[in-house]
Amino acid sequence: MKGLIPAAGRGARLEPITLAIPKELLMVGDKAIIEYVIDAMKQVSITEITVVVGWRKHAILDYLGSGERLGVKLTYVVQDKRDGLAKAVSAGKHINHDEPFMVVLGDNFFYPKTFLQDILSFHEKKKADATIGVTKVEDPTRHGIIKPGEGNRIIDLIEKPKPSDAPSKLGCIGIYIFNPVIFEAIEKTKPGFNNEYQLTDAIKILVKEKYKVYYREIKGKHIDVGTINDLKNANTFLSQH
Numbered sequence: 001m002k003g004l005i006p007a008a009g010r011g012a013r014l015e016p017i018t019l020a021i022p023k024e025l026l027m028v029g030d031k032a033i034i035e036y037v038i039d040a041m042k043q044v045s046i047t048e049i050t051v052v053v054g055w056r057k058h059a060i061l062d063y064l065g066s067g068e069r070l071g072v073k074l075t076y077v078v079q080d081k082r083d084g085l086a087k088a089v090s091a092g093k094h095i096n097h098d099e100p101f102m103v104v105l106g107d108n109f110f111y112p113k114t115f116l117q118d119i120l121s122f123h124e125k126k127k128a129d130a131t132i133g134v135t136k137v138e139d140p141t142r143h144g145i146i147k148p149g150e151g152n153r154i155i156d157l158i159e160k161p162k163p164s165d166a167p168s169k170l171g172c173i174g175i176y177i178f179n180p181v182i183f184e185a186i187e188k189t190k191p192g193f194n195n196e197y198q199l200t201d202a203i204k205i206l207v208k209e210k211y212k213v214y215y216r217e218i219k220g221k222h223i224d225v226g227t228i229n230d231l232k233n234a235n236t237f238l239s240q241h
């Protein structure tokens with residue numbers, strides 16, 4: 001399986017530092033957040049990885065290079081417009097069009113590193129078209145929230161709902177496995193929350209079209225590093241484990 005790491009987001013809530021340093025390069029312990037994602041993919045033998053970069057993101061190439069230092073092969077693709085996570089995923093379409101692939105967001109910190117094996121095994125056992133990693137989240141307004149159905153099927157999803165509209169506590173944590181059919185769904189997706197093309201909405205199209213879309217609850221720590229406080233929390237957590 002190949003991997004794809006979206007790393008083209010602006011990091012507005014982390015400005016001014018993200019005017020110069022991509023949020024994926026902020027340090028947790030002794031390395032950049034994105035390096036943890038690559039390490040985790042390597043643990044499940046994903047070594048061919050596409051990194052989606054964009055405007056003000058060239059430092060990611062300087063940090064990761066070809067991937068040789070990390071024992072992986074990296075390819076970079078560019079998302080010219082900041083028009084949403086769905087478009088970041090489809091920027092890698094020419095590389096991931098023929099087999100299932102795993103997407104892990106480059107600004108999310110996870111612990112322990114073994115969390116990807118579980119979701120991968122689950123996806124293969126279920127012969128799913130898409131499997132979405134979720135966990136119980138405190139704040140639905142920061143996540144895509146799923147409506148769980150029987151047997152781990154997803155029956156609906158909403159991007160960043162108000163607490164009163166959230167269909168459950170289970171939020172997407174930025175780990176997805178997709179069959180290439182996701183690209184067709186992305187093409188049909190209209191701008192949604194924040195006027196961006198949301199991956200959540202593309203997955204919702206797969207659900208409506210009766211594809212096999214499952215969720216898998218990840219046990220462990222997940223921190224979406226979107227604010228300085230998140231970065232502090234990730235560092236505190238790591239220093240204690």
Ligand code: G1P
Pocket residue numbers: 009085105108142143144145159160171172173174198199200224226
């Ligand atoms: C993205 C997704 C959201 C998901 C989150 C996880 O949001 O759109 O569904 O729950 O990542 O970190 P972002 O954090 O890019 O705003």
